[in-house]
Amino acid sequence: MPELPEVEITARRLDEALRGSVIASALAPGLNALKTFDPPLHAIDGRAIEAIRRRGKHLVVDVDGELSLLIHLMSAGRLQLFDKRAGMRDRTSRLLVRIEGSERELRLREFGTRQAAWVKLLRRPELEDDEALATLGPEAWPDPPALGELLADQGARPLHGVLRDQRVIAGIGRSWVDEILWTARLSPFKRADDLSGDEAAALRTAVFERLDGAIAHYEEVVTLPIPDKLPLPLLVHRHAGEPCPRCGATIEAVHYESYVMCYCPTDQTAGKVLKDRRLSRLLK
Numbered sequence: 001m002p003e004l005p006e007v008e009i010t011a012r013r014l015d016e017a018l019r020g021s022v023i024a025s026a027l028a029p030g031l032n033a034l035k036t037f038d039p040p041l042h043a044i045d046g047r048a049i050e051a052i053r054r055r056g057k058h059l060v061v062d063v064d065g066e067l068s069l070l071i072h073l074m075s076a077g078r079l080q081l082f083d084k085r086a087g088m089r090d091r092t093s094r095l096l097v098r099i100e101g102s103e104r105e106l107r108l109r110e111f112g113t114r115q116a117a118w119v120k121l122l123r124r125p126e127l128e129d130d131e132a133l134a135t136l137g138p139e140a141w142p143d144p145p146a147l148g149e150l151l152a153d154q155g156a157r158p159l160h161g162v163l164r165d166q167r168v169i170a171g172i173g174r175s176w177v178d179e180i181l182w183t184a185r186l187s188p189f190k191r192a193d194d195l196s197g198d199e200a201a202a203l204r205t206a207v208f209e210r211l212d213g214a215i216a217h218y219e220e221v222v223t224l225p226i227p228d229k230l231p232l233p234l235l236v237h238r239h240a241g242e243p244c245p246r247c248g249a250t251i252e253a254v255h256y257e258s259y260v261m262c263y264c265p266t267d268q269t270a271g272k273v274l275k276d277r278r279l280s281r282l283l284k
């Protein structure tokens with residue numbers, strides 16, 4: 001589930017490897033992932049890659065001629081560089097960008113049965129006006145916004161949802177929200193408009209420290225080809241049932257339809273164990 005740190009390291013590694021390379025040809029197998037038709041995808045054939053960068057949880061491939069590919073990996077997509085071209089029967093392929101003068105191929109792949117990852121080819125001046133970017137809140141890293149006022153506007157919404165709302169703050173998802181709230185010692189269900197000045201400041205510090213720490217970790221351990229599964233330095237998320245690394249209490253979890261929220265009851269909820277919706281649904 002790529003979030004800001006995972007997309008950032010992906011952009012950095014691909015930028016280092018591909019900046020200045022010329023695109024031989026691009027194709028979108030099955031046409032399912034490509035959401036635009038003007039300009040056509042072949043408009044980038046023969047053009048140089050100027051930069052690969054991140055916006056929120058999106059990747060942007062800037063191409064010579066004022067064009068940009070905007071890519072969202074969603075939950076199961078990966079953008080990877082391979083030394084060999086994909087076989088035509090590789091069902092994970094969503095976008096293939098072949099690099100001139102080699103067999104190298106920048107490939108958007110997606111695992112699982114759902115096809116959710118998407119690509120748009122946009123004219124650069126229109127890039128930031130695209131709905132996906134125009135609706136993004138301020139970037140969570142490297143300079144997170146002051147959170148007091150920003151969150152006060154969100155009323156009674158719980159922090160766990162608000163911090164993952166890309167329109168409020170861009171880049172945080174289901175993994176890093178658990179880590180950030182644990183670091184700031186805040187309940188996932190605390191109301192967004194119910195933070196003291198100190199709590200809002202601690203939360204902003206936690207946003208920066210955890211995302212920055214993850215990126216620093218990836219700088220140490222991630223090399224090309226970018227692995228399918230990145231080694232996320234998580235302390236709480238995916239650690240339900242294990243001792244809290246700070247206080248030793250058992251990490252608890254709340255199970256939702258498609259994800260799990262983890263927290264330390266001692267540090268975050270004044271000892272209260274939150275209702276597990278999966279259990280309560282089974283008991284109905």
Ligand SMILES: [Zn+2]
Pocket residue numbers: 244245246247248249264265266267
């Ligand atoms: Zn704890």
